[in-house]
Amino acid sequence: MSPDLLFQYLVAGITYGTIYAIVAIGFNIIYNTTGIINFAQGEFVMLGGMIGVTLNAFLPVPLAIAGAVMATMLVGALIEMLFIRWLRRPSVLRLIVITIGLSIAIRELALLLWGEGVRALPYFTGTAVSSLSIGDVHISPQVLWVLGISAVMVAALNFFFARTLLGRQMRACACNREAAQLCGISAKNMVTLSFVLSAGIGGLAGCVISPITYVQYDSGTSLALKGFTVAILGGLGNSMAAIAAGLLLGTLESFSIWVMPAAYKDVIAISILLLILFVRPSGLFGNAEAARLKDY
Amino acid sequence: MARRRNLPIVVLALAVIAVHLLAAAAGKPQYLTQLTMAGYYSLVIVGLTLLMGYTGQISLGHAGFFAIGGYTSGLLCTYNLHASSGRALVSLLHAAGLLVAGQDLYGAEILVVRPWVACVVALLVTIAIAYLVGKPVLKLRGHYLAMATLGFGTIVYKVVLGSSLVGAADGISDIPAFPLFAGLAVTGKSALRTQNYYLAWGLVLGAMALLTNLIHSRVGRALRAIHGAEDAADAMGVDTARYKLSMFVLSAGLAALGGVFLTHYNGGIGPSEASIMKSVRYVAIVAVGGMANLWGALIMGVLLNFLSLRGSFGSFDDAVFGLILLAIMLFAPDGLLRAEFVRRLPGLRRVFGQKAEP
Numbered sequence: 001m002s003p004d005l006l007f008q009y010l011v012a013g014i015t016y017g018t019i020y021a022i023v024a025i026g027f028n029i030i031y032n033t034t035g036i037i038n039f040a041q042g043e044f045v046m047l048g049g050m051i052g053v054t055l056n057a058f059l060p061v062p063l064a065i066a067g068a069v070m071a072t073m074l075v076g077a078l079i080e081m082l083f084i085r086w087l088r089r090p091s092v093l094r095l096i097v098i099t100i101g102l103s104i105a106i107r108e109l110a111l112l113l114w115g116e117g118v119r120a121l122p123y124f125t126g127t128a129v130s131s132l133s134i135g136d137v138h139i140s141p142q143v144l145w146v147l148g149i150s151a152v153m154v155a156a157l158n159f160f161f162a163r164t165l166l167g168r169q170m171r172a173c174a175c176n177r178e179a180a181q182l183c184g185i186s187a188k189n190m191v192t193l194s195f196v197l198s199a200g201i202g203g204l205a206g207c208v209i210s211p212i213t214y215v216q217y218d219s220g221t222s223l224a225l226k227g228f229t230v231a232i233l234g235g236l237g238n239s240m241a242a243i244a245a246g247l248l249l250g251t252l253e254s255f256s257i258w259v260m261p262a263a264y265k266d267v268i269a270i271s272i273l274l275l276i277l278f279v280r281p282s283g284l285f286g287n288a289e290a291a292r293l294k295d296y
Numbered sequence: 297m298a299r300r301r302n303l304p305i306v307v308l309a310l311a312v313i314a315v316h317l318l319a320a321a322a323g324k325p326q327y328l329t330q331l332t333m334a335g336y337y338s339l340v341i342v343g344l345t346l347l348m349g350y351t352g353q354i355s356l357g358h359a360g361f362f363a364i365g366g367y368t369s370g371l372l373c374t375y376n377l378h379a380s381s382g383r384a385l386v387s388l389l390h391a392a393g394l395l396v397a398g399q400d401l402y403g404a405e406i407l408v409v410r411p412w413v414a415c416v417v418a419l420l421v422t423i424a425i426a427y428l429v430g431k432p433v434l435k436l437r438g439h440y441l442a443m444a445t446l447g448f449g450t451i452v453y454k455v456v457l458g459s460s461l462v463g464a465a466d467g468i469s470d471i472p473a474f475p476l477f478a479g480l481a482v483t484g485k486s487a488l489r490t491q492n493y494y495l496a497w498g499l500v501l502g503a504m505a506l507l508t509n510l511i512h513s514r515v516g517r518a519l520r521a522i523h524g525a526e527d528a529a530d531a532m533g534v535d536t537a538r539y540k541l542s543m544f545v546l547s548a549g550l551a552a553l554g555g556v557f558l559t560h561y562n563g564g565i566g567p568s569e570a571s572i573m574k575s576v577r578y579v580a581i582v583a584v585g586g587m588a589n590l591w592g593a594l595i596m597g598v599l600l601n602f603l604s605l606r607g608s609f610g611s612f613d614d615a616v617f618g619l620i621l622l623a624i625m626l627f628a629p630d631g632l633l634r635a636e637f638v639r640r641l642p643g644l645r646r647v648f649g650q651k652a653e654p
Contacts, residue, residue: 098622100579103618104576104621112615271451277436278433
């Protein structure tokens with residue numbers, strides 16, 4: 001394999017890896033404040049893409065994306081308020097099954113609304129065939145958009161959690177719910193907020209990637225599974241590690257096409273998930289000491 | 297006590313006969329076909345009830361076991377070994393009477409594995425896989441267990457979808473009938489409809505007899521202890537890992553049994569049987585039945601699968617099961633019959649009131 005081709009695979013891997021990392025961060029935000037794994041996380045990405053494409057019919061791309069992100073955030077808020085907020089001491093099994101039910105409901109609703117068609121937003125700059133050439137390597141400008149927007153998103157999230165009062169309140173809830181409540185923080189509102197944030201991130205990711213990966217009513221499922229793999233790989237709850245894990249998984253997957261038929265691409269990711277769960281459920285970057293205190 | 301426990305089995309047997317007579321009297325024998333299929337699906341469901349309801353371990357990959365059973369049996373019964381009939385292993389198997397020679401539709405020579413051998417192999421393969429998967433997976437809890445079993449199910453689905461050996465997206469078709477003994481074969485032919493109906497429900501009856509006795513035994517009490525508090529059960533000397541694993545393997549075996557028989561009954565199997573939606577559907581039915589309630593799961597399983605197979609839900613099939621799952625978990629997490637609002641109905645209180653937590 002020539003170095004150019006190698007680099008081409010690497011770029012593809014990094015692009016997909018970034019997307020997986022964004023989905024994983026969405027998982028982590030909700031997990032940190034509630035201890036719930038939201039199985040409907042992939043559906044937020046799908047919704048973002050679908051709504052974006054629909055709005056793009058009569059709005060310019062930036063406005064369509066903004067609208068799609070807002071709409072997805074609204075869906076996130078509604079989901080939390082209608083299905084999670086009022087439950088009294090729900091068991092983990094119950095929450096798992098509820099979010100699975102939600103993901104099916106959203107998917108079927110999307111099928112009803114948008115049909116089985118495959119959609120995509122137009123490329124943000126240039127067209128599907130335009131590319132930036134660095135030597136013999138060609139990069140689609142959309143890849144740069146994905147990487148750029150993801151980087152801005154991660155930076156903004158970091159700023160939000162580290163510097164703003166609201167972000168700190170959310171972190172306080174994640175650390176110790178009772179103590180945070182004693183300090184006058186409304187834990188319930190923080191949970192709603194985490195769903196809104198998580199949905200917004202997913203929705204934005206859905207818009208940004210749709211020109212490359214396309215979006216269909218059922219495209220959320222595999223993204224959710226990959227995102228969860230990445231979240232586990234990095235250590236559940238640790239968003240910075242999720243980025244590293246995402247890049248790792250994306251690259252591995254991209255190079256797996258070398259040795260296996262492309263039909264088995266997903267199998268690679270899931271096998272990694274299973275392997276990591278069996279061997280080191282605290283994740284690659286997790287602290288083994290802290291892991292011993294947790295229940296897997 | 298033992299008599300009271302076996303009473304529902306007798307009632308079920310009578311109900312099976314009554315339904316047959318009713319269908320015959322009403323002139324709708326085709327209902328028996330869907331009831332036969334629903335019966336095979338019920339095997340998966342009662343097995344999953346044992347695992348989820350009584351042992352407290354979620355599995356989002358049971359369609360995978362169903363498919364492994366069905367696909368293994370289907371593949372062995374259709375894979376033509378004629379070209380390699382010179383090989384030592386093949387001739388050895390042939391000499392041992394494990395293979396059957398014949399001609400296909402176009403008169404070409406075929407040599408395939410005998411159905412009963414394929415069935416046994418399929419069950420053994422599934423049990424082996426369930427053991428190998430269950431051993432590490434069942435160390436996990438909660439979300440991790442759910443995701444790991446979901447991952448397993450997805451792998452099975454992707455593999456059968458991507459492998460041309462098992463027909464990729466088309467699946468396996470033209471799977472031969474499964475002759476059991478004189479005059480009885482597992483096949484979809486309408487001449488044998490009634491016999492197959494009784495065969496399927498005979499298996500369900502057997503499974504129910506086994507499981508109801510199991511949950512009222514020492515094993516069943518251990519399982520409920522694990523469900524209640526795993527660490528406490530462990531401390532009391534219950535070998536939790538072994539119990540969880542054997543229940544996982546048992547329920548996977550039941551799923552595979554359903555898969556094998558339904559595959560021969562339908563004469564084919566496709567990748568949709570392995571899909572995650574199928575696994576979620578099984579979980580939904582167990583939840584509607586009341587989690588730790590074998591009879592509830594059986595009734596709901598037959599009812600919902602029958603309606604689904606009759607096409608009552610139209611193109612909203614998946615949506616119906618998703619919404620059922622959501623509604624049950626939101627409003628009646630202990631199952632429909634144990635829901636607060638049902639119990640408050642005056643007449644029903646006496647019936648379901650005492651039937652609190654097992």
